[in-house]
Amino acid sequence: MLKVRAILINTFREAVRDKILYNLLIFALLIIGGSILMGTLTIGEQQKIIQDMGLASISIFGTLIAVFVGIGLVYKEIDKKTIYNILSKPVHRYQFLIGKYLGLIFTLFVNLMIMVGVFFSIIFFINGTIKIALIQAVFLIFLELMLVTAIALLFSTFSTPTLSAIFTLAIYVIGHLSHDLKLFGAKNQQIWIKNFTKILYYIMPNLEYFNIKSLVTHNLPLPENFLLLSSLYGITYIGIILFLAICIFEKRNFK
Amino acid sequence: MMAIKTIGLKKIFKSGFGKKIEALKNLNLEIKKGETFGYLGPNGAGKTTTLKLLIGLLYPTSGNAFILGENIQNVNIKNFVGFLPEQPYFYSYLTAWEFLDFYTQLFNIPQKIRKKRINELLHLVGLKEKHADLQLRKFSKGMLQRIGIAQALINDPEVIFLDEPFSGLDPIGRKEIRDIIFKLKDSGKTIFFCSHILSDVELICDRVGILVHGELKAIGKIEDLVETKLKSAELAFSGLEEEEKEKIRHFCNRMIEHSDKTLAVFNNRESVNEAIKIIMENKGALLSLTPIRETLEDIFLKEVTHDGQTT
Numbered sequence: 001m002l003k004v005r006a007i008l009i010n011t012f013r014e015a016v017r018d019k020i021l022y023n024l025l026i027f028a029l030l031i032i033g034g035s036i037l038m039g040t041l042t043i044g045e046q047q048k049i050i051q052d053m054g055l056a057s058i059s060i061f062g063t064l065i066a067v068f069v070g071i072g073l074v075y076k077e078i079d080k081k082t083i084y085n086i087l088s089k090p091v092h093r094y095q096f097l098i099g100k101y102l103g104l105i106f107t108l109f110v111n112l113m114i115m116v117g118v119f120f121s122i123i124f125f126i127n128g129t130i131k132i133a134l135i136q137a138v139f140l141i142f143l144e145l146m147l148v149t150a151i152a153l154l155f156s157t158f159s160t161p162t163l164s165a166i167f168t169l170a171i172y173v174i175g176h177l178s179h180d181l182k183l184f185g186a187k188n189q190q191i192w193i194k195n196f197t198k199i200l201y202y203i204m205p206n207l208e209y210f211n212i213k214s215l216v217t218h219n220l221p222l223p224e225n226f227l228l229l230s231s232l233y234g235i236t237y238i239g240i241i242l243f244l245a246i247c248i249f250e251k252r253n254f255k
Numbered sequence: 256m257m258a259i260k261t262i263g264l265k266k267i268f269k270s271g272f273g274k275k276i277e278a279l280k281n282l283n284l285e286i287k288k289g290e291t292f293g294y295l296g297p298n299g300a301g302k303t304t305t306l307k308l309l310i311g312l313l314y315p316t317s318g319n320a321f322i323l324g325e326n327i328q329n330v331n332i333k334n335f336v337g338f339l340p341e342q343p344y345f346y347s348y349l350t351a352w353e354f355l356d357f358y359t360q361l362f363n364i365p366q367k368i369r370k371k372r373i374n375e376l377l378h379l380v381g382l383k384e385k386h387a388d389l390q391l392r393k394f395s396k397g398m399l400q401r402i403g404i405a406q407a408l409i410n411d412p413e414v415i416f417l418d419e420p421f422s423g424l425d426p427i428g429r430k431e432i433r434d435i436i437f438k439l440k441d442s443g444k445t446i447f448f449c450s451h452i453l454s455d456v457e458l459i460c461d462r463v464g465i466l467v468h469g470e471l472k473a474i475g476k477i478e479d480l481v482e483t484k485l486k487s488a489e490l491a492f493s494g495l496e497e498e499e500k501e502k503i504r505h506f507c508n509r510m511i512e513h514s515d516k517t518l519a520v521f522n523n524r525e526s527v528n529e530a531i532k533i534i535m536e537n538k539g540a541l542l543s544l545t546p547i548r549e550t551l552e553d554i555f556l557k558e559v560t561h562d563g564q565t566t
Binding site for chain 1: 307334358416
């Protein structure tokens with residue numbers, strides 16, 4: 001456990017000493033702050049605009065941090081050969097990968113807390129209160145980021161950073177359009193397209209299970225057990241992806 | 256029990272279009288505890304591949320390897336192993352202290368002992384207290400090599416693998432690293448190291464192995480590998496007339512004249528004796544006689560060039 005913790009802390013330390021992270025974070029905070037300005041342009045919809053922009057910024061910038069910082073951190077270990085030294089110590093490869101993943105999740109958590117802190121302060125300043133649905137929305141965003149990070153980690157165990165980033169972002173987009181994918185398949189006459197979209201629908205993560213932004217901003221109730229089922233779906237999916245990443249990483253030769 | 260043992264260790268790399276490269280061919284090696292073993296070979300001979308196989312960065316295509324009697328697939332054996340990679344690729348954003356502390360944690364070294372151990376190592380590799388809080392990105396090549404050795408010794412290992420420990424160091428740096436290796440040798444550690452710098456290998460190692468194109472071409476004690484018979488002898492003299500010098504010139508290999516001194520090179524003992532006789536009989540002055548024996552470099556070049564001709 002101490003070994004995983006040491007790798008976790010080292011990963012976090014590397015991330016916080018990386019300039020990309022601060023650039024993304026500052027940009028996110030500017031947009032969240034800018035939502036106040038956008039809100040003043042609308043009549044009676046100020047709160048809705050601020051909530052919508054705030055949650056969207058947290059989600060998008062969180063994803064960018066997960067993808068770019070996440071992929072870079074694992075790839076750099078291999079490219080700069082620092083991994084040689086870690087794996088020459090009594091560390092199992094799975095311990096390295098889990099430590100790296102948890103380090104990234106911890107980095108994301110701290111970043112999310114900064115963005116959420118600013119976002120909630122603005123809401124509290126305007127509203128005087130923070131509704132529970134907002135906290136639920138942030139929780140699901142974090143779960144989604146954990147899943148995206150796991151996918152980024154999986155690709156970075158065998159691919160280059162550019163390809164990993166493209167693949168991860170592609171899955172992120174497909175994951176949010178998975179309902180449309182199913183619909184497209186159902187309406188298509190070609191059997192192979194029907195089957196292909198069906199397989200894709202079941203293999204690709206359905207990231208809409210973590211998206212309650214529109215429900216929250218429109219003050220609509222969540223379906224029953226949505227939070228519980230989404231959490232179970234997310235954790236299971238993360239487990240499978242990490243398992244795959246470990247299997248690939250265990251077999252890898254470091255030339 | 257051997258410190259390091261390999262049985263038929265083989266590694267084949269597959270490159271594009273189904274092409275296979277045999278980086279290591281059936282390596283059989285036995286290194287005793289406390290031995291200092293020099294692993295030599297030209298670039299691309301398979302030295303680093305061997306090291307990577309032994310520390311688990313590569314998986315063998317076939318064969319087995321054991322460290323202290325344990326199969327290398329057992330991760331726990333690395334508790335007794337130290338490794339310095341060829342280039343010091345370390346986390347440049349960490350300070351020297353943070354860097355060493357990170358590795359102590361990978362060995363589950365208790366917090367109480369960590370501080371003492373890190374201080375001891377910084378002292379051993381000649382880094383001062385002020386360097387402890389300096390980020391590694393500000394370290395010179397020589398300092399990085401030292402911190403690399405410090406991390407390799409963090410667990411007080413029984414078996415130490417050093418990949419080109421002298422690369423990129425100036426003569427003072429080389430001497431300092433050599434002294435550290437001597438200290439480790441004196442404390443009974445098994446040292447396995449790859450190097451191109453043959454003079455250092457000759458000085459430090461008990462035994463050497465020469466690897467060419469993935470094949471172990473020669474292995475043994477340096478004095479056994481190097482032929483003890485004379486390779487040649489250099490004789491310096493003065494005070495002889497041209498006529499006598501001409502007599503010597505007939506049976507020597509080469510003759511160089513410099514002001515009143517003459518240097519003659521012979522390739523057998525009989526010729527040297529004959530030349531000395533001529534110098535004595537003609538009342539010349541014998542200035543020096545230097546026997547030239549075969550060096551490790553000669554052996555190395557012989558193995559490498561011989562292989563180059565046959566392959």
